[in-house]
Amino acid sequence: MSQLHTQDYERMLDLVAAVLESDDPAASGRLISEHLRTAFDCGTVIFAEVRTAQRSGRALGWAPGSIGAEAEHVIRRRVAQRHPMISYLAAGRQSPAIVSDICDKWRHSQWYSEARRDYGTTQQLGLPLPGEPGILRVVSLGRMGDFGRRELEFAQRIQPLLVSAHRNMREQQRLRDALAAATGAVRQVESHELTPRELTVLGLLAEGLTAEGIGRRLTISPHTVNRHLEKIYRKLGTNNRVSTVSLARRFGLVM
Structure with missing residues (x-):
């Protein structure tokens, strides 16, 4: 039989609303953490990500x-x-767990002493967020006094919501990064200040001509062609033929 109270379900709805209303991935983790601190009546919440290979x-x-x-x-x-x-x-292990249940020596450990000294908390509840291999994610809640079976059930109920919220945060960040990259590239191209000769060299490069081929077409030396290419790379922020042509085509500089 469920031990949850009506207030617990209201807090779930508050958490859902907080997740849906936030469109800033950098702030979402802090917003969710604050709602969890209220919902569990605890002193601290840390939404952590650990990369096991790097031990960071x-x-x-x-x-x-x-x-x-x-x-x-x-x-x-x-x-x-x-x-x-x-x-x-x-x-x-993926189920929410009270740390003293998984560590017999918890109250005599360094972790317990530091948490009590630094934050005034004596018990912790970990809420795992399953994800990709090599990355561990957990929401760690700390409080003065024990977590009970009701809090553990509550954590189990909201776990899928937090997993989805984290995925949403990652997708928001991915879209923001992609938009920033595209905006930066547009600004870069709009302010490229390529000379007419450099645009001509760029067009021939896009046709697949080598430096020697471009030189023959324009009646200039391959050395001069390479100087033009160096300037084109610098102005477009690229460093090779493939990325330069790809960027130029993306923004209509060449066909």
């Missing part, structure tokens, strides 16, 4: 905002210390 990690979100400057440092320290939740995730 980063923070995708955190609450309260005051721990932002420390969040990534904490993650890196926990990776180096081999925190029990990292071992839990690395073993392929």
Whole structure:
């Protein structure tokens, strides 16, 4: 039988609304973390990503905002210390877990002492976000006092939502990066200031002619052609024939 209360379902809806309303991937992780801190009545939330091969990690979100400057440092320290939740995730476990349930020595550990000293929290609940191989993601919630079975059930209920929210954050970031790259390329091409001779050389390059072939067509030496090409590469921000022709075609400089 479910132990969830009506208020828990209301908090789920609040979390859904927060995810749907946010269109800034950089802020989404922090917004979600703040909602989770309220929903679980806990002291800290860190939305962490750990890359196992590099033994490194980063923070995708955190609450309260005051721990932002420390969040990534904490993650890196926990990776180096081999925190029990990292071992839990690395073993392929995907269910939300209370850390004292997976670590018998939790209350006598360095992790417990540091969390209590630095944040006033004595218990942690880890909410895994399954993803691609080699990358571990977890939302770690810390509070003074224990998490109960109700909080664990609540975490299980919202886990699929958080997985989807993270995918949405990644897709938003991918689209933003693509837009930024395209906008940058447009500005680059619009301000290229290619001379008429350089545009001619670019057109012949797009036809597949070598430097020698372009030189014969224009009655100039291959050395002069290469000087033109160096200037074209510099102005377009490219460094080879293929990328230069591709960019030029994309923005209508050549056919």
